[in-house]
Amino acid sequence: MSGLQSFEGKDICANRFRDGLAASECQAILHPAGQIDARLAEAWGDLAMAASEPNIFYEHWFLRPGLERFDHHPDLRLFLLWAGEPGHSLLLGLLPLGPDSRFGRWPVPHVQNWMHHNCFLGTPLVRKGFEQAFWEQLLIVLDGSNWPGFLHINGMTIGGPLDRALRVVARAQKRRCDLVYSEARALLQSDLGSQAYFEATVRGKKRKELRRQTKRLAELGDVTFHHRTDAEDLDRWIDEFLQLERQGWKGYGGSALDSSDQTREFFRDVLRGAARGGQLERHDIRLEGTPLVMLVNFHSGAGSFSFKTAFDEAFARFSPGVLLQIENLRLLDRPELDWMDSCAAENHSMIDSLWSGRRHIGRFSVELEGVSRRTVFRGLRLGEELMGRLKGRTIIDPTEGQA
Structure with missing residues (x-):
């Protein structure tokens, strides 16, 4: 015992x-x-x-x-x-x-x-x-x-x-x-639902531009959003994330998770550990099955933490990171969660434009x-x-x- x-x-x-x-x-x-x-x-x-x-x-x-x-x-x-x-x-x-x-x-x-x-x-x-x-x-x-x-x-x-x-x-x-x-x-913390929060936080002109980008992206093929909380195909998903991050500016600069054995294996360990405890969330947007942007969140109690994002820079004109964070706003519709910490740097241009709260x-x-x-x-x-x-x-x- x-x-x-x-x-x-x-x-x-x-x-x-x-x-x-x-x-x-x-x-x-x-x-x-x-x-x-x-x-x-x-x-x-x-x-x-x-x-x-x-x-x-x-x-x-x-x-x-x-x-x-x-x-x-x-x-x-x-x-x-x-x-x-x-x-x-x-x-x-x-x-x-x-x-x-x-x-x-x-x-x-x-x-x-x-x-x-x-x-x-x-x-x-x-x-x-x-x-x-x-x-x-x-x-x-x-x-x-x-x-x-x-x-x-x-x-x-x-x-x-x-x-x-x-x-x-x-x-x-x-x-x-x-x-x-x-x-x-x-x-991210509000009594508003996800759609009401989005409309209250993001100005109308920006919302219109995001709708246009979503439409243009859909013209390239089948665009799908996935949200997973289990461990199914987790290792394959991790490999995709590491590859996606490595092929961007972090990879060129040597700061990608896959740039060293220590950070690569650390990332694998923590995602597997979070999945075992039911604290992992994986989000991604795919074009014809190929990931354009991927996001890792962790939960603990009523709190949540946005840990890592990777996106395909070849599709930057469609703002895939922003589109995925708009999907991430659905956290506000979940009664078991009260807030999400962005874990981002102060004055981060992308997330600060979508989330009005500050920690x-x-x-x-x-x-x-x-x-x-x-x-x-x-x-x-x-x-x-x-x-x-x-x-x-x-x-x-x-x-x-x-x-």
Whole structure:
């Protein structure tokens, strides 16, 4: 019997801990990132389903292939917060983190959550209701560790439950917690249905042009749209995606997934893992059976993430990526999903013209205890603020003015 299956009354335990009646029972540990057994994987999956803020990039089926395929610091750890005995109780929180010798261009040692080039969100996985307990226990562990510098959290949602909890804990402990960078990327979220949203968001002239492009494309042959949530023919579909992306500008520039063994196999691993968990969606538009554009989405709870798109640049005049994203708007008609994160760069010309919502993502730097650590932190922050003023940088905090 597995650890979670043998752990009786997990909901009762969660409620007791949330009420502060069993706080002394929790255990926070730094677990070697390469040692993930079946028991931890099961607890991890249970945590993801109950997370305060969904983040597929830190779910087991996505993070583990990244750890296996990409380079990382040998001291990288999984911070795990357990409700009781590790491996035999409820997993309350998880964050991959470790030491880093450089902070941007500066040789400043610090501790940072781990992300790679295909990881687009760094918000920790924390069970709903345990946000403050997570940060309190993480800071206790880091204060007592021999890791240098300060804590840097990269890619966290601004204004969400984890951000709010971190600021509350930092204020209560009288330690600085600074938002040092922010950006806004496209978010699909609305009470409108897909057609009403499309008409409200995209101007009439643009809609007319898209109808014209759809008609002209149809004149070339049989155009079909496909939406799959199963694993049937998945490997063949993956091969088509990799080939389609490789033959475009990413392939010429060496940044396509198929440009290296590491990214190619990582992509295969995560799509297979998502399919096993029922969290994968595949979309494509085909002309006479040949893919023109392909899209990968992942779901977690009520949230969704648009991960990768590839299209045939020979058909760019028909805007196949836009046409597929119009089909993707049907997410708004599905009651089980509340939103989709574009995972796109800020000011992305295509998706920003279709999605009117914005999700604010930021980087946070947090003081750790110790005279030398505080000295490093405050010296760095002073330098960052001076450079920001000289270059006219503005950090937008959408939570300013909120209680």
